[in-house]
Amino acid sequence: YDFPSADRAENFGDDQLVYVHWAGNPLFCSAAAFRVPKAMPFAEFVAAVIIPWASSDPDFDPASVTGWRLFEQPLDPGDGSKTLAGMGIGHKALVTFRA
Secondary structure, three states: OOOOOOOOHHHOOOEEEEEEEEOOOOOOOOOEEEEEEOOOEHHHHHHHHHHHHHOOOOOOOHHHOEEEEEOOEEOOOOOOOOEOHHHOOOOOEEEEEEO
């Protein structure tokens, strides 16, 4: 097509789209997209976005979350204080976990 994409980064200002996939969960067979601030700390992203979303599966246990990945590479959240941008999680990035 010959028109600019509506979801290009410059349309989001200080926000970005981040895709989240719970690998191996048949209830969430594909990634979900969330609009979040680039400056959001990773721990806040998990607490405010991922846990509420994943909790719609009654078997979800937040303490069992492991195996973080950014695209296909391992992702070490550390203490969770780094921002999404600071961890290399950019616009339309795919963050995956297992639980």
